[in-house]
Amino acid sequence: MDAGKLENILRRYDGSTHNLLQILREIQEAEGWISPESVTALEQALAVPRAKIEGVASFYAFLHLKPIGRYRILFSDNITDRMGGNQDLMARLCHLLWIEPGKVSEDGLASVDLTSCTGMCDQGPALLVNGHVVTRLDEARIETIAQLVRDQIPVEEWPAEFFQVEDNVQRRDILLGCEFEPGSALRALHARLDTDGVLASNTRSWREGLPRGLVGPATMLDEVKHANLRGRGGAGFTTGLKWEACRNAPLADGQDRIVVCNADEGEPGTFKDRVLLTSHADMVFEGMTLAAYAVGARRGFLYLRGEYRYLLDHLEGVLARRRRDNLLGHSIIGIPGADFDIKIHVGAGAYVCGEESALIESLEGKRGTPRNRPPFPVTHGYLEQPTIVNNVETFAAAALIALNGGEWYRNIGTSHSAGSKILSVSGDCERPGLYEFPFGVSVAEVLEACGAKDTQAVQVSGPSGFTIAAHEFDRKICFEDIPTAGAFMVFDKSRDMFQVARNFVHFFAHESCGFCTPCRVGTSLLKNLMDKLHNGQGSPYDFKEIEHLNHILQAMSHCGLGHSACNPVLDTIEKFRAAYDARMSHQDFTPAFDLDGALSQARQMTGRDDALAHFGAAHGELQ
Amino acid sequence: MEVVEKKKLKVATTSLAGCFGCHMSFLDIDERLFDLVELVEFDRSPLTDIKEVGKCDIGIIEGGLCNAENVHVLLEFRRQCKVLIAMGACAVNGGLPAQRNHLPLAEILSEVYLSSPGLGNGMIPNDPELPLPLNQVHPIHEVVKVDVFIPGCPPSGDAIWKVLTDLLSGQGPSLGHGLLHYD
Amino acid sequence: MTQTFTLDGQEIPFTPGQTIIQAALAAGVFIPHLCYHPEFKPHGSCKLCTVKVNGRHTASCTFKANTGLQVESNTEELNAERRTLVQMLFVEGNHFCPSCEKSGNCQLQATAYDLGMMSPHFDHFFPDRPVDASHPELLLDFNRCILCSLCVRASRDVDGKSVFALADRGIQSHLIVNAESGQLADTNVSVDDKAVQVCPVGVILRKRQGFVVPIGERTYDELPISGHVHGAVTLTEES
CATH class of the missing domain: 1.20.1440.230 (NADH-ubiquinone oxidoreductase 51kDa subunit, iron-sulphur binding domain)
Structure with a gap:
């Protein structure tokens, strides 16, 4: 990479090692890989050992220390992509391009491989080409893609409809149905405050000593606590408690509190955050700003999964507008001392970064390895500073609460699960897409709404969630029964569980x-x-x-x-x-590997194909 | 006397992809062999030169699996023996022969039979009499159920004796400090 | 008054800030471990030191001791689980003790002995991990790496060099060295580095020293690793 370009990237990221992942991602985007020369340049510019740079780069699936072709095609491999025939489509593309899966073509033109769910389950099968998502793949689209690659047409010039991502909102409730006016939640909160501005905190830490730093009045925190808001990332931790712990955490000199929005929506089958960030970004950013006011944070991050890189320009645009409108920056909506801004950090293909401490490691420019806890992020998060990490939907819900009050919110849903939940419905149903329901909706009701027939099972909350069988379809989506981050994958009776x-x-x-x-x-x-x-x-x-x-x-x-x-x-x-x-053809112990297959190379090298050159039932060897 | 004779346990032993070192170590139980033969009777074994394994109580396997014949013999032992023992590092984890596993077999065969210096007109032997090598060397528990393991290269005579006497007295075999060795 | 917690029925004194394993080892009670080393920040990755604290599994190298904790460690259940972890490590790499210079001084091997591991149990991965013999004094045999990161920490935190780092992820994770060539000879490693001393297994080896101490007279030949409570942390002397 030429020195000028690299300098530009480094400048944009303050030449800071904490932005190593962002710098690497930009080099990857510009060059198609991260060459040894680029690593050497970074090693000098950042004064970081190259082994560390390589260690970070190799952790993330979308960063490459070896050239892997000018067209890097990754097929999304969620089960819903498979049900849509992604394996045949991938085989077809490999055939058309004369490529083996996982390998680079001999001319260095292209590579084709698999990647984890890209969050397009409602419009799959999908793939990523050089980081750009292509939806609704079919045979015809694959043929065209093969031609475009062979003709070496830059991805930017590929047909725009390939990159079309639909929202597919099928049912709106309080959140998706809200005609949100940017700034309205902040102003509604402001109207409710008993004091104006930010205060030197006088709240005693839940751990020890006096916290320092400026925080807003407790009003926002009280509303969120009163609302019984629980985290929407799946675990359902009480949001108010998390915020309060961060607000009360001791702050050392030079430290800040940090608000992080977890948009690393990696759980296969989940795509609600994609839509929230596409069409409700103001609500999300406003929720983050409210949280910042509540905990006394001045810096915020949106951790956007690499698969949603295509949303970056749009989101930066929203942030820029909010800065112009005094909804971010200094003295937000005129509240003295209410300073807050948000940076977007783009991931690079690592599901584990959805775990909050791994996400923080990644934000710091490191390998996304979950930390040892305690201490927890609320006291020792981003660069050891008190940090809250909340889901995209949680922040949007916080904005709703500021707008309408905690009392209003807590009366929606069930006793332990206040509010609504946005479900990402995909798989065997007539109308995949987003369904927002008050908590407490039954699996059967969702199936009915999305037009699912002959349903055998539903995977709620993704692979790490629950497989729900037909006899359980009266169970309810809520923290008391089936907690979920939002994935709802439907399998009809034709599917093999x-x-x-x-x-x-x-x-x-x-x-x-x-x-x-x-x-x-x-x-x-x-x-x-x-x-x-x-x-x-x-x-x-x-x-x-x-x-x-x-x-x-x-x-x-x-x-x-x-x-x-x-x-x-x-x-x-x-x-x-x-x-x-059905797969247990053997009742007895079976070898770990295919015995006959284990003679394949020897057969090939000796040219033998006689009976003794094989294992098989004929010899009575197996069973 | 006849009753006692009938109660003798039948034991078979064999060496697959091994070096017979474990069998040598087996002989290191020395004079305790006399005690042993009071309790057991050997079936197929290098000690008896019996070539086919019959119904046995205990089968002892030295060596891992590097070719088709190893697999055939192992499967036959598993069929015939009530208790199967993996004796020594090669049977337990592939051992020394398994250190070829990172090399493709085709490359190994070419190197040995085609491209080594001094091998004019070399060819890879293809006589059906010869067992074909497996792509990789495997420990025996990857192909059959193994009941007892005696690690070591070789396990000491004392370790082998301890496991056998544990088994013969109906205990679960165990090796404590000093007897349990992987080298 | 000294604060204590209970470990397998025994009262263990601790000073505030100590982790369970620190307090236990100081009291002469052994808890198996591989990635823990008293001189370095706990890593918590090998999970061998997992104990049950008030009924819940947790790594004792990262869990702070606290008054009144009920800790189980030397139980059938936990030792069986630890044995499984060791078996996982054995099949993940290529651990051929008979041909390893570290045999007898190896903490992985000694821990497996101590836990009574009779076989690796699982199917082997037999990964392809080329050795690095480029350095005149040192050999790197990655086949035996258990990713404990002790060399990474030692080089970074003690030697101030960062010769080693972990790369890739998942089952592909592996150790790399800090050189564009990827060769140890092209790093600024020195035989006197702490990083060279801390390897608990046979990855980082001094050349021509492998058999200076004969088999049979090595660290864990006399006493099992659990008998080296203060010495459990003793590094292999190969001079």
Whole structure:
């Protein structure tokens, strides 16, 4: 990369190592890879060891330290993409381009591979080409793409409709139905305040000592607490408690409190944040600003998953407008001392960064490895500063609460799950897309609304969530029953639930960060076992192994990824045992690998194909 | 006397992709062999030169799996033996032979039979009499269920004796500090 | 008054700020561990030191001791789980003890002995990990790496060099060195570096020193690793 270009990038990111990931991402975008020369230049400019730069770059799936073609095509590989035929489409494209999956074409023109769910499940199968998302793939689109690549047409000049992403909002409720006026929530809150401006805090820390720093009046916090708002990322932690802990956390000299919006929407089958950021970004940013006022933060980050890179210009535009309108920046809406601004940080393909402490590591420009906790981010987050990390939808809900009051909000939904939930519905139904319901809606009601027929199962909250079988369709979506981050994938009776679970297991193995032993090795062992069953080599011994691994992953893993990696397998074994039994052609112990296949190279090299050059039933060897 | 004879356990042993070092170590139980033969009777084993394994109580496997014949013998042992023992590092984790596993077999065969110096007109042997090598060397538990493992390269005579006597007395075999070795 | 917590029924004194494993080792009670080292910031990645605190699994190297905690460690259940973790490490890499210079001084091997690991149990990955013999004094055999990151921490925090780093992710995770060539010879590593001393397994080795101490007279030949409570942290002397 020429020195001028690199200098430009470095300047935009203050030449700071904390922005290493952003700098690497920009180099990747500009050059198509991160060359050794670029690493050397960064090593000098940032005074960071190159091993560290390489360590960071190699952690993220969308950064490449080796050239992988001028056209880098990644097929989204969620189960919904598979149901839409992504494997055939990928095979077709590979055939047309004369490429082996996962390898670069000999002329260095293109590579084709798989990636985790790109958040386009309502309009898949989808792929990413050089980071740009292409939706609604079909045979014709694949043929055109092959031609465009062969003709070396720049991606920017590809047909615009390829990149069209629809919102597909199918049911609106309080949030999606809100005609939100930018600034209205801030002003509504302001009208409710008993004091104007920000205060030197006099609240005593929940831990120790006196917190320092300026915070807003407690009004916003009180409203959020009164509203019983719970985090929308799936775990359902009480938002007010998180904010209060951050607000009350001691602040050392030179430290700030930090507000982070988690838009690393990586859970396969979830795409609500995509729509919120596309069409309701003001609400989200306003929620962040309200949170900042509540906890006393002056800096905010939106962590945008790499797959949603296409939203960056739009979001920067919204931020710029809000700055012009005094909804960001200094003395927001005229409140003296209410200073806050937001930076967007774009991820680069790592599901684990959805875990809040991994996300913070990534924000700091490091490998996205979950931290040891305690301490928790509310006291020691971004650069050891008190930090709240909340989901996109949580911030949008906070804006609604500021607008309408906590009392109004708490009366919607159920007793322990106030408000509404936006579900990302995909799979076997007539109308995939977003469905906003008050909490407490039953699975059956959602199925009815989206036009699902002959439904066999629903995967709620993605691979790490719950497989819900037909006899449970009266169960309710709420923290008391089925908590969810929003994914709602529908499988009709024609689907093989074993393949659903296997797809999820592959996902976890691909996304394990590799930090802790049980998850790093365990997810791969589990993947191999599921593949063994898939290949018709399963036996009851393998079942026992799966259970054993499940226990170890749950008990010993470092973070939620490992803890939940076995969920889909356990759920499907319990509820769809027949799908597994069908693959148990062997009741006895079966080899870990295909014995006859293990002679393939020797057969090829010797040219032998006689009976003794094979293992097989004919010899009575197997069974 | 006849009753006692009938109660003797039948034991078979074999060496697959191993070096017979474990069998040598087995002989290191020395005079305890006399005690052992009071309790067991050997079926197929290098000690007896019996070539086919019959119904046995205990089968002891030295070595891992590097070719088709190893697999055939192992499967036959598994079929015939109530308790199968993996004896030594190669049976337990592939051992020394498995250190070829990072090389593609095709490359190894070419190197050995085609491109090594002094091999004019070399060819890769293709006689059907010869067992074909596997793409990778595997420990035996990856192909059959193994009941007992005695690690070590080789396991000491004492370790082998301890496991066998544990088994013969109906205990779960275990090796404490000093006897449990992987090298 | 000294503060204490209970570990397997025994009262363990601790000073505030100590982690469970620090307090336990100081009291002469062994908890298996591989990535923990008293001189470095806890990493919490190998999970061998997992204990149950008030019934919940947690890594004892990162969990702060607190008055009244009920901690279980040396139980059948936990040791079986730890054995599984060690088996995972054995099949993940290429651990051929008979041909390893570190045998007898290796913490992974000694821990496996201590936990009574009779077999690796799982199917082997047999990864392809080329060795780096470029350096005149040192050898890197990545086949044995367990990703404990002790060398990474030692080089960065003690030697001030950052010779080592972890790269890639998931099952592909591996150790790299700080040189464009990727070769150790092109780094500023020195044989006297702390990073060279801390490897608990046989990755970072001094050349021509492998068998100076004969097999049978090595660190864990006399006493099992659990007997080296204060010495559990003792590094291999190979001079």
